[in-house]
Amino acid sequence: MLKLMFAHMMGHSTHWAQMECVKMSASPSFHEKRVGYLGLMLLLDESASVLTLVTHQLSRDLQDESPFVNSLALATLANIASADMARDLHRHVERHLASGPPLTRKKAALTCIRLFKSAPELIDDFIPRVVGLLTDRTHATIMTGTTLMWHMARMKPAVIPRFSKAVPHLAKLLRKLVVSTNVPNYTIGRVCDPFLQSRLLSLLRVLGRDNSVASEQMNDVLAQVATHTDASRVAGNAILYDAVQCILEIESEEGLRILAINILGRFLLNKENNIRYVALNTLCHIVDKDLPAVARHRTTIVACLRDADSSIRRRALDLVYALTDSTNILSMAGEMVNYAVIAEKDERAAVCARVASAARRFAPSMRWEADTLLVLIAVRGEAARRDVVRRLIYLLPADVVETARGHLATFQTSLNQELQARSVEFLALSSEDLADVRADILAPIPALTPCVAPAQWRSSAAAGGSRATRTYRGVGR
Numbered sequence: 076m077l078k079l080m081f082a083h084m085m086g087h088s089t090h091w092a093q094m095e096c097v098k099m100s101a102s103p104s105f106h107e108k109r110v111g112y113l114g115l116m117l118l119l120d121e122s123a124s125v126l127t128l129v130t131h132q133l134s135r136d137l138q139d140e141s142p143f144v145n146s147l148a149l150a151t152l153a154n155i156a157s158a159d160m161a162r163d164l165h166r167h168v169e170r171h172l173a174s175g176p177p178l179t180r181k182k183a184a185l186t187c188i189r190l191f192k193s194a195p196e197l198i199d200d201f202i203p204r205v206v207g208l209l210t211d212r213t214h215a216t217i218m219t220g221t222t223l224m225w226h227m228a229r230m231k232p233a234v235i236p237r238f239s240k241a242v243p244h245l246a247k248l249l250r251k252l253v254v255s256t257n258v259p260n261y262t263i264g265r266v267c268d269p270f271l272q273s274r275l276l277s278l279l280r281v282l283g284r285d286n287s288v289a290s291e292q293m294n295d296v297l298a299q300v301a302t303h304t305d306a307s308r309v310a311g312n313a314i315l316y317d318a319v320q321c322i323l324e325i326e327s328e329e330g331l332r333i334l335a336i337n338i339l340g341r342f343l344l345n346k347e348n349n350i351r352y353v354a355l356n357t358l359c360h361i362v363d364k365d366l367p368a369v370a371r372h373r374t375t376i377v378a379c380l381r382d383a384d385s386s387i388r389r390r391a392l393d394l395v396y397a398l399t400d401s402t403n404i405l406s407m408a409g410e411m412v413n414y415a416v417i418a419e420k421d422e423r424a425a426v427c428a429r430v431a432s433a434a435r436r437f438a439p440s441m442r443w444e445a446d447t448l449l450v451l452i453a454v455r456g457e458a459a460r461r462d463v464v465r466r467l468i469y470l471l472p473a474d475v476v477e478t479a480r481g482h483l484a485t486f487q488t489s490l491n492q493e494l495q496a497r498s499v500e501f502l503a504l505s506s507e508d509l510a511d512v513r514a515d516i517l518a519p520i521p522a523l524t525p526c527v528a529p530a531q532w533r534s535s536a537a538a539g540g541s542r543a544t545r546t547y548r549g550v551g552r
Contacts, residue, residue, distance in 0.1 A: 076110050080117050093118055093125050100151075101132050105143065108136075112151045121157035121193070130160055137167035145171060145179045153186040161194040165201075172204045177213045184208060184219035188226050198231050206241055209248070214261055214271050217248065221274040228281045239282050242289045246296040249275045253296070253303055264308035276300070276317040283325030290326040297322050301334055306341070312350055316342075316357075323361055333368050336361070340372040348384050355379065355390035362397045370398055377407075380414045388414070389422060396429045404437040408447055415455045423458035427451055431463045445470040 076092075076099060083089040096118060099111025115129060129151075136148035149171065152164060168190065171183035184205070191198050205227065208220025228235050252267045252275075261268035279297075283290040300318045305311040315338055322335040342354035355376070362369045376398070379391035392414060399407040408430060415426040430451050438444035448467040452459050 076114055080114055083118055089118055093123065097125060097128050097132070100129065105141075108144070109147055112147045116151055116154040119155050121155055121160075123155075126155065126157055126160060129155075130163055133160070134164060134167060137164065137171070142176050142179050145175075146182050149179065149182040149186045153182075153189045156186075156189045156193055158193045161190040161197065165190055165194070165197050169201060169204055172201070173207065177211065177216045180208065180211065181213075181216050181219040184216070184223045187223055191227060191230055195230055198227055198234060202227075202234060202237055206238070209241060209244055214268050218271045218274050221245075221271075221278045225274070225278050225281060228278075235282060235286075239286060239289045242279065242282055242292045245275055245279055245282075246293050249279070250296045250299060253299055264310035265305050266308065266310040266314060269310040269314055272300075272314050273317050276314070276321045280317075280321040280324050283321070283327075285326070287326045293321075293325070294328055294331060297327065298331055298334065301331075301338060306338075312342070312345070312347075316350075316353060319357065323357070332365060336365060336368040336372075340375060343372065343375045343379065348387060351379065351382075352384075352387055352390060355387065355394055359390060359393050359397065362394060366398070369394075373398055373403075377410050380410060381417075385419055385422075388418075392422075392426065392429065396433060399433045399437060401437045401439075404433060404439070408433055412447070412451055412454065415451065415458075418455075420458075423455050424460060427455055427459045427463055431459075431466060435466065441470050 076095065079089055079092050079095075092114075096111050096114035099107050100115060102108050102111060119126065119129075133148050133152055136144050137152075139145060139148075149168070152160065152168070156164075168183050168186055171179045172187065174180075175183075187201060187205070191201075205220060205223050208216055208223070211217055211220070224238055224241075228238060249272060252272050255262075255267040258267050261271075263269055266272070279293050283293055297318055300314065301322070304314050304318070306315055319335040319338050322331050327335075336358070339354040339358055342350050345351055345354075358369055358372075358376070376391055376394050379387055380395065382388055382391070392411070395407055395410060411426060411430045411433065415423060415430065418426045431448060434444045434447045438447070445467060448463060448470070451463070452467065
C-alpha cells in the first residue's frame with residue numbers, strides 16, 4: 076500500500092486500489108489502520124463514490140476508546156469530508172470537541188473547519204462548544220479554538236455578535252501571554268507563544284471591527300502589546316505587526332492609532348526588507364484616514380525611494396504620491412522626478428503619470444507645472460504618455476509670449492553679433508579669390524520664393540502702412 080501511494084504521488088492512476096484502502100482502514104491492527112486511512116486521504120476526495128463505504132468505519136473509529144484511533148478518524152474526516160458525511164458524523168465530532176484529551180479536542184476543532192465548509196448550516200449548533208475551547212489550559216487547544224472561531228466568523232458573519240461576548244476573556248488570555256517572561260515550553264525569541272498571540276490578535280481584529288463596545292474592551296491590552304513586545308526579534312516584530320493591524324481596523328482610540336502608526340514608522344528604519352515592505356503597504360492603506368499621523372514620517376518614506384529593492388521603491392512611490400498636497404508639492408515632485416531617473420524600465424510610465432498628476436492637481440502656477448513637465452520629458456521622455464505631452468502643449472501658449480520676450484531680452488546682443496558675423500562671411504564670398512568654390516558653397520542654400528502672408532500678418536501690415544505684405548519660404552533647388 077505504501078508503494079501504491081508513492082505511485083499515486085508520481086502521477087499514476089490508482090483508482091482501482093481505493094477498495095483496498097477501505098479494507099485496510101477497517102483492520103484491527105493500528106499500523107494497518109493508519110496506512111489505510113493515509114491511503115484514503117491521498118487517493119480520495121469528497122466526490123469519490125466509495126465514500127459511502129467509509130462513513131460507517133469512520134463512525135466506529137470516532138467512538139473507539141483509543142484517542143489515537145479517534146485522531147486517525149478525525150484527520151481523515153478533515154481531509155475528505157463531503158456534505159453528507161459532515162451531516163452524518165458531526166455529532167461524534169461535537170462530542171470530542173466538548174470533552175476528551177487535548178490531542179482529540181484540537182483535532183476535532185480543526186476537523187470542524189472542513190465540516191463547516193461542506194455544510195455551513197452546522198455552525199450555529201457548535202457555537203457553545205467552540206467558545207468552551209478558550210477555557211482549556213493547553214495552548215494548542217486554545218489556538219485551534221481561536222482558529223476555528225476566526226473561520227466561523229469569516230464563513231458566517233452573523234455569529235460575530237455571539238462571539239463578541241468572549242472578548243474580555245480573549246483580552247485576558249492575551250494580557251497573560253504578554254506579561255509572561257519565562258515559559259520554556261512556549262517562549263520563542265523572548266516572546267511567549269507568538270503563534271497563539273498572533274491568532275488571538277487576528278480574532279480580536281474580526282470581533283472589534285464596527286463594534287465600539289468590543290473595541291473599548293480590547294484597547295488596553297492592545298496598548299500593552301504595542302509597548303511591551305520586544306521589537307529586536309523576528310517574533311516580536313510579527314506580534315507588533317498583528318497588533319498594528321488590529322488597532323487600525325477596530326474602532327480604537329486616537330492615541331492608540333498614532334502609536335500604531337509610529338510603530339510602522341520604526342519598521343521603516345529596520346534593516347529587513349520584508350518588515351519595511353509590510354510597513355509601507357500598511358501605510359498606503361491607511362493614509363487616507365490618518366494623513367497627519369502618516370505625514371510625520373515623510374522623510375523616512377521619501378528615503379525609501381532610494382532603496383535598492385525595487386518592490387520597496389514602488390510602494391514608497393505610491394505613498395509619496397498619496398502624501399503630496401499643495402504645501403509640499405515642490406519637494407515631493409522633485410523627489411518623484413529624481414526617482415524617475417533611476418526607475419526600472421517597467422515602472423517609468425507609472426512614475427511619469429504620478430508626477431504629471433501631482434503637478435496638475437497641486438501646481439502653484441502654470442509656469443511651474445510646465446517647467447516640471449519639461450524636466451520630466453527631458454529625463455524620461457520615452458516613457459511619458461501622450462496625455463503628459465498634450466498637457467505640456469496646452470500649458471505653453473499661456474506663457475510662451477512672456478518666455479520668448481525674456482529670451483530675446485537676454486540674448487539680443489548675442490543674436491546681433493551672430494548676424495553680423497554671418498553677413499561678413501557671406502560678403503566674403505563675393506571676393507575673386509573664392510570664385511572657384513562659390514558655387515559649391517551656395518548650392519545647398521535654399522532659394523527664396525515669394526508667398527502670400529497669413530491673413531493676420533496682412534492685416535497687421537495694412538495697419539502699419541509701410542510693412543511689407545509678403546513673406547518668404549525656403550524651397551530646395
